[in-house]
Amino acid sequence: MKKFTSAPSILNITEYDYSYDNESDLCEKSHSLEIFRFQFLPVLFSLLFVFGLLGNVLVIWVLITCQKLKGMTDVYLLNVASSDLLFVFSLPFLAHYAADEWIFGNVMCKICSGIYYTGFFSSIFFITLMSIDRYLAVVHALAALTVRTAMRGTIISMVLWLVAVFISTPNFLFYQTYKEGHLLMCGISYPENTDNQWKLFTQFEVNIVGFLVPLSIIIYCYSHIITSLQRCKNKQKTKAVKLVVLVVLVFFLFWTPFNIVVFLYSLQDLHILDDCEIRNQLDVAIQVTTAISFIHCCLNPIIYAFAGEKFKSHVKELFHRNMGYVSPCKKCGILQAPICDPKSSVHTPVMGTSSMDTVV
Template sequence: MVCDRDSGTGWPIDTSEVPFPGPAQAFTMPTYSPESILEYFEYDESAEACDLGDIVAIGTVFLSILYSLVFAFGLLGNLLVVFALTNSQKPKSITDIYLLNLALSDLLFVATLPFWTHYLMSEQGFHNAVCKLTTAFFFIGFFGGIFFITVISIDRYLAIVLAANSMNNRTVQHGVTISLGVWAAAILVATPQFMFTKQKANECLGDYPEVLQELWPVLRNVEANLLGFLLPLLIMSYCYFRIMRTLFSCKNHKKAKAIKLIFLVVIVFFLFWTPYNIMIFLETLNLYDFFPNCDMKRDLRLALSVTETIAFTHCCLNPFIYAFAGEKFRRYLYHLYRKCLAVLCGHPVHVSFSRTESQTSRRESILSSNFTHHTSDGDGSILL
């Protein structure tokens, strides 16, 4: 066996091993150019060839299509959130600050997907600067999105469960300071994932020092599992469990809707990210030859690619979960639609609301005030 270094983890691998290229190598997999990828075979201990060429070929087409779809929907949804937050004349709240930064981190993440798609289909690979920047933005956006989802959960906990104690701390200035700290933490946590990445022989890979080749991939995978999934999930679960207990004690008919949204936040995060993190863990075990069987290795490669794509689509759902579910944001989209229609038609279009809609809005404002009376959650988010 001849050892080589991979782009995703840096752990020694058989040069015959054939993983998927692109972001799938982000935590666990090496990257090879498409022209050379089918030339390699993986050999088990009994020296029988384990051909992964067909798995890689299917994965290349599969990932290219899905990365394009994730990019399109993620770009559109998160841009709408950014436009809504930045163009509104209403005073911003701390929730708006966190939602804006969540959308920006998701935009940073999805912005790398066209480059990975090009890398999948091209035989030339990246230039060295593009390789470094694409990998860096990918991981910073990845961890930034996870961290801001967690911060939003903590903010909801403070606003509802610890309302009296947190009222003076939940200001816009405080939100800006926390957001800057989250970005710094995302960069710090992401740095080990891309610090050794470089372009080498038309391949964007990690060129690790020899002393780190066995240890570094394990540490990176553990970091991804712990800081990118387990810890945020535990924090979110605790916060939303306490929030639900508080909401159940409040006499408000909007309580059911709030509880459904809370369930949606946790369940969607769990469903979309759990399979991928399980595969990262299994790939870590694979470093120690836990899966010597060829069929198991083929299934592992395919499952990692599929679960990765499912996880990445979560950035498309964030606008729906945190913003699109709010009536204010739907109203903003309606106004935006009318403005675009006015530009296309060449004449102004006046937006008006019926008496019923106005009465409904006033009635919901009263109910919202009643909810605020019990929770002191009066941040008045532009989107929610």
């Protein structure tokens, strides 16, 4: 008989832990877990689906329609929004699963788990790339002029999507449906006799590849960016950096708790934290932190809307255009402030900046 385990992921926050070999090892689960699952998660996932879908589609619409993906940063922003949409598309399935059981079949079980990890890794990859892009634009402005093109950004993005899918392959392979009592569940079943090794591998993969390495790169980039801006103050560069910093900070604010819990799960699997009460606390923690991390899929559009003046102007222009109203500023260049507005400061392209400035 195959053994199903509860390696941390969005699908497993709706399950109990059946990874222990002996029935006597099972801990009695808290009733609060069921309340959280059946009452809170379906509502949260449904709301996130609506707002995440509308917000990220709007971002993609603005990037493609108004900014025409003219720079490398535009390409990365498009891919960040696309990564968030991966989460969003799985939410209706997860909302039903949280409220009842898995009714969507074995293929969708694999797809939803794969989407979760692919979206997770691609998000952090592209946010890291945005930080590197800002580093090149600010610290190595002259050298970056010929490097930071939309074509190169597209090629790099394609490679990173392939890497994200490759890293997520075990989840496509090992997730499957199974019966638990009278309910049909969606869980992960690793190859026989390698259960614990695979769990540790995937959990450390999330912590190292999806958190510690990107965090180190981002800290390096922004430490040098701050030093460069202190030496030579540049308003346009500073504005462009602020938005990317905000996107990065929000990402780590909402994903750090999840990574901490995943690390604690690894300590549990290594029998360093081998206590029934700790197991119950981790069961609660993985549910809460995973739900928090999913809120992130709605936040980037809100950041652009409130922190990006040009983004708001692009949205207004799009709605006016589609409602039959032609803005008198329609012919203004994307890299310029509307020339018909005497109060707007003219945006002069600054060496080393990119079309990221258009959303600031």
